[in-house]
Amino acid sequence: MKFFYNISKVEDYEYIVVRLEEDNLSGAGAILPIRKRGENYKIFMGIIEEYRSLIEHTTSDEAFLITEKLNKHFPGHPKVTFAIQAAMLSLFSKKHNIELQKLIGGLETPRNELCGERLFPEYEGDVLKLRCLAQDSSSNLTRTYVLTKYPKNEMDEVLSALSTNFKYLEVLSWRELL
Structure with a gap:
């Protein structure tokens, strides 16, 4: 699986978009850092990098297990695991043609x-x-x-x-x- 993440900017606000690709199909997720909660995109980027190798060695068929794997590896980051799982589920649905x-x-x-x-x-x-x-x-x-x-x-x-x-x-x- 190919794993991409980048900073997107809109109206002087930065947020993170994650994209997973497999068999010419892709799924996307996003993470909105909420400043008033003390969140910052830089922290989320570090967490994503921690998960990078684990994600690259999975397939979309593991979409139902990915959150457990990520939490076992580096627990306590729900916004990042949610975005990655959303991208995997989107990819899984396209791959298996299930809405x-x-x-x-x-x-x-x-x-x-x-x-x-x-x-x-x-x-x-x-x-x-x-x-x-x-x-x-x-x-x-x-x-x-x-x-x-x-x-x-x-x-x-x-x-x-x-x-x-x-x-x-x-x-x-x-x-x-x-």
């Missing part, structure tokens, strides 16, 4: 309203964990899934498919998070 909605989506048509705790998927670090979390009927906790619109619509397909597992939805522009 992302069928792969990670649910049956809900979420209502555009706030209700309960706000859930930012990037901070959970695992797409599949979020899918299961949404379907956990034993929890009485109501969550509003926050779908972030990235500057160039990176991860839109993954985040949109994942949102259909939740009853409530809030859509935010990347600018609103800064």
Whole structure:
């Protein structure tokens, strides 16, 4: 697998785009450093470099295991693992011709309203964990899934498919998070 990452800039704001390629297909993910949370793109670049060799020696068929492998190697970096897993799932869906909605989506048509705790998927670090979390009927906790619109619509397909597992939805522009 080929692994690329670079800094993208929009309106004097820098964020990271990761791209995975395999068999002339590609998947992308992105990481938005939120300054008011003390995040910086330089820190994320170092974490990505730590994961580089591990990712280059995987295949898209390991999309369902990649987060566990990354966390075992260097734990505690959910935004980076989420972006990489999103890129791998996107690549996996293209390679096997399976719609992302069928792969990670649910049956809900979420209502555009706030209700309960706000859930930012990037901070959970695992797409599949979020899918299961949404379907956990034993929890009485109501969550509003926050779908972030990235500057160039990176991860839109993954985040949109994942949102259909939740009853409530809030859509935010990347600018609103800064």
